[in-house]
Amino acid sequence: MNMPDCFTDIRSDTLLTHATIARENLLLGIEILKSSGYTLLLDITAIDYTLYPSFHPEPFALVYLLRSGDFTQAFSLKCYLPRDALTVETLTPHYPCADWLEREVYDQYGILFEGHPNPERILNHHQFIGHPLRKEYPITQAQPCSEAVDLMPQMRQRLLEKKIIFPDGEGGYTEPNKDLMFLNLGPSHPASHGTIRTFVALEGESIIAAVSEIGYLHRGFEKSCENHTYNQIIPYTDRLNYCSSLINNVAFAKAIEEMLGVTLPERGIYIRVLLIELSRILDHLICLAANLVDMGALTNFWYLFNPREDAYTFLSKLTGARLTNSYMRVGGMANDLYRGYESDLEFILRKIEKGVGDTLKLIEHNRIFLDRTQNVGIVTAQQALFYGFSGPNLRASGVQYDQRKNTPYYYYDRFEFDSPIGSVGDIYDRMTVRFAEIDQSIRIVRQCVAQMPGGAINVSNPAIILPQKQAVYTTIEGAMNQFKLIFEGVKVPRGEHYSSLEASNGELGFYVVSDGSGTPYKVKVKAPSFLHMAAYPSMIENEQLADAIINLGSLNIIAGEMDR
Amino acid sequence: MDMKNPATAVDVLGESIITTRVDAMVNWARESSLWPMIFGTACCAIEFMGVTASKYDLARFGAEAIRFSPRQADLMIVAGTITYKQGPVLKQIYDQMSEPKWVIAMGACASSGGFYDNYTTMQGIDTIIPVDVYVAGCPPRPEALLDAIIQIQGIISGNHHDKGLQTMCCNENACTPCDLVKAR
Numbered sequence: 001m002n003m004p005d006c007f008t009d010i011r012s013d014t015l016l017t018h019a020t021i022a023r024e025n026l027l028l029g030i031e032i033l034k035s036s037g038y039t040l041l042l043d044i045t046a047i048d049y050t051l052y053p054s055f056h057p058e059p060f061a062l063v064y065l066l067r068s069g070d071f072t073q074a075f076s077l078k079c080y081l082p083r084d085a086l087t088v089e090t091l092t093p094h095y096p097c098a099d100w101l102e103r104e105v106y107d108q109y110g111i112l113f114e115g116h117p118n119p120e121r122i123l124n125h126h127q128f129i130g131h132p133l134r135k136e137y138p139i140t141q142a143q144p145c146s147e148a149v150d151l152m153p154q155m156r157q158r159l160l161e162k163k164i165i166f167p168d169g170e171g172g173y174t175e176p177n178k179d180l181m182f183l184n185l186g187p188s189h190p191a192s193h194g195t196i197r198t199f200v201a202l203e204g205e206s207i208i209a210a211v212s213e214i215g216y217l218h219r220g221f222e223k224s225c226e227n228h229t230y231n232q233i234i235p236y237t238d239r240l241n242y243c244s245s246l247i248n249n250v251a252f253a254k255a256i257e258e259m260l261g262v263t264l265p266e267r268g269i270y271i272r273v274l275l276i277e278l279s280r281i282l283d284h285l286i287c288l289a290a291n292l293v294d295m296g297a298l299t300n301f302w303y304l305f306n307p308r309e310d311a312y313t314f315l316s317k318l319t320g321a322r323l324t325n326s327y328m329r330v331g332g333m334a335n336d337l338y339r340g341y342e343s344d345l346e347f348i349l350r351k352i353e354k355g356v357g358d359t360l361k362l363i364e365h366n367r368i369f370l371d372r373t374q375n376v377g378i379v380t381a382q383q384a385l386f387y388g389f390s391g392p393n394l395r396a397s398g399v400q401y402d403q404r405k406n407t408p409y410y411y412y413d414r415f416e417f418d419s420p421i422g423s424v425g426d427i428y429d430r431m432t433v434r435f436a437e438i439d440q441s442i443r444i445v446r447q448c449v450a451q452m453p454g455g456a457i458n459v460s461n462p463a464i465i466l467p468q469k470q471a472v473y474t475t476i477e478g479a480m481n482q483f484k485l486i487f488e489g490v491k492v493p494r495g496e497h498y499s500s501l502e503a504s505n506g507e508l509g510f511y512v513v514s515d516g517s518g519t520p521y522k523v524k525v526k527a528p529s530f531l532h533m534a535a536y537p538s539m540i541e542n543e544q545l546a547d548a549i550i551n552l553g554s555l556n557i558i559a560g561e562m563d564r
Numbered sequence: 565m566d567m568k569n570p571a572t573a574v575d576v577l578g579e580s581i582i583t584t585r586v587d588a589m590v591n592w593a594r595e596s597s598l599w600p601m602i603f604g605t606a607c608c609a610i611e612f613m614g615v616t617a618s619k620y621d622l623a624r625f626g627a628e629a630i631r632f633s634p635r636q637a638d639l640m641i642v643a644g645t646i647t648y649k650q651g652p653v654l655k656q657i658y659d660q661m662s663e664p665k666w667v668i669a670m671g672a673c674a675s676s677g678g679f680y681d682n683y684t685t686m687q688g689i690d691t692i693i694p695v696d697v698y699v700a701g702c703p704p705r706p707e708a709l710l711d712a713i714i715q716i717q718g719i720i721s722g723n724h725h726d727k728g729l730q731t732m733c734c735n736e737n738a739c740t741p742c743d744l745v746k747a748r
């Protein structure tokens with residue numbers, strides 16, 4: 001596209017364009033981008049430059065990440081804000097998914113969005129004072145919370161929008177024109193997948209209005225990142241989507257490697273692809289198992305979970321841990337595959353095939369399963385894009401967006417596999433797409449094993465990868481190298497970068513700002529579950545209560561990556 | 565034969581009678597049928613699923629009747645990170661469990677905040693509710709959680725000296741000293 005004059009400081013490479021825009025032109029710029037094809041909003045975040053070593057015109061900047069409608073290009077638009085005027089106009093009329101994204105920026109940085117429909121905190125609790133991602137906020141300054149927030153004001157807002165209550169003219173509201181019962185689903189509810197709270201207004205069994213509250217598992221990932229070296233962050237990434245830790249490991253390491261300008265040797269990449277696909281299978285297994293349990297089909301849980309248990313055995317043999325593997329490093333991984341891994345892997349794949357096969361035999365023609373899932377919780381393709389969906393949830397609605405196909409990285413163009421899509425976008429499609437993806441990932445894993453090249457697994461750069469232990473113990477250079485890398489971390493050149501890959505839940509991206517030291521200046525995760533959850537309240541309105549439960553399961557919301 | 569006479573009754577029924585104290589029997593029943601309430605919030609909850617699944621099979625210890633209603637449970641397993649935002653919820657659910665009740669803090673986060681030493685994570689759930697057994701690990705292996713459940717059973721039956729919890733009770737005046745305490 002031709003850059004209009006309002007964009008300055010333009011830098012672009014094959015997948016990502018950076019530009020800066022003045023605050024007064026922000027909306028204009030967004031409109032230009034939207035009309036020139038950047039129809040998807042990926043993420044909104046802010047940067048606090050107060051401690052940044054080099055000059056920036058203003059202490060704060062907002063960053064909007066957009067993606068083109070053909071899914072190949074990303075755009076990062078930056079807008080500086082002076083400390084005394086931290087307000088911009090909201091993007092919610094242009095991109096509905098901006099709603100929660102802007103709330104998060106407000107919560108974490110204290111930037112106000114004029115005209116936002118619900119300018120409340122989202123991750124931190126309602127009694128919280130201050131904005132934790134500002135550089136002046138000390139990382140350990142805790143603020144206990146004495147009671148859960150009352151969601152009734154938000155609910156009233158929603159009922160007003162739906163014309164169920166009206167202002168009574170005296171500052172209050174009329175009685176609802178329906179016989180409503182209010183109910184909390186969660187945050188501690190077996191079907192709320194941990195820590196999600198949804199407050200619903202019921203008429204009989206139907207949900208008339210719903211509002212969701214998240215942040216119960218906000219464990220300060222992004223602030224912790226600013227206080228650890230790059231390799232120390234790897235274990236934190238494990239715990240974003242803890243059902244497929246290795247994918248998060250790779251996504252983070254890949255982003256940093258791109259900033260460093262290094263690429264792994266072929267074998268390293270093959271191992272990563274192998275583990276990504278195995279993790280994708282494991283993630284889908286647990287999503288489907290839990291979703292079927294929510295439906296009352298307990299037997300399937302054992303069929304699908306037991307192969308996962310076998311995979312744990314393989315992973316602990318390879319990485320030392322069952323679930324939180326922390327196996328990747330910036331520039332490579334902890335160790336090579338062990339001898340004879342092929343047969344272990346094949347054993348697991350067979351078990352998975354059997355488990356999936358047995359499950360499908362039980363549900364494929366099962367009247368209860370079909371009645372409960374087909375044409376329930378429909379998200380059309382257009383809605384899904386509107387909401388900012390990605391991954392299997394988006395593909396279930398019939399949109400062919402899979403980064404492994406659209407912008408192949410890591411030799412994905414060498415592998416033969418399909419990226420299955422749904423046709424209706426109901427719960428059935430979201431589940432069957434995952435079943436089909438398991439098959440495809442098994443294909444990729446088998447191809448990886450068959451084509452596995454020999455050679456090194458890590459980049460051979462002593463400024464990135466730790467030296468051999470032998471060298472550390474016997475040479476002064478080795479000892480110094482180890483010491484510097486551990487204490488100071490891998491030094492990443494100054495700059496800002498966004499990198500993403502196709503994780504099991506969709507586009508998992510990292511927006512990293514480096515100040516040239518061994519610790520990131522800022523890390524923002526673009527987590528697929530966050531936007532999926534933002535859509536959930538409107539998805540379940542006008543549906544049955546029981547369907548809302550399996551609807552949540554079919555979206556596979558993982559609180560770890562949603563709340564971070 | 566005069567069955568009302570205890571001496572005769574014992575003669576006739578022999579070893580098919582066991583005499584015990586009521587509380588010992590009640591505790592035996594309690595320890596063998598724990599009903600856990602799983603307060604799962606994060607990664608540890610995934611590992612808890614592993615504990616209930618076939619390979620590790622929590623049912624072997626009589627504790628497989630997982631309840632999500634605090635009113636039906638007597639063992640709370642806090643599996644996952646507890647944030648300050650979650651705190652009031654955890655406290656309320658704990659209060660809703662009826663006595664007697666026990667708590668396991670599963671994993672580093674529940675025990676101490678784990679490696680989330682920051683503004684949002686509670687530095688251990690024992691700052692708001694009492695904890696009986698802490699399980700180390702991030703996440704703990706299933707065997708470690710099973711061990712914790714065995715320890716809880718030990719606490720319930722009063723035999724915790726035998727079950728590895730020597731440090732828990734050493735007050736000789738509080739209970740009848742067991743062999744271990746006597747030996748000390």
Ligand code: SF4
Nearest residue numbers: 607671672673702703
């Ligand atoms: S202890 Fe570790 S595995 Fe468990 S919830 Fe905390 S971070 Fe997750």
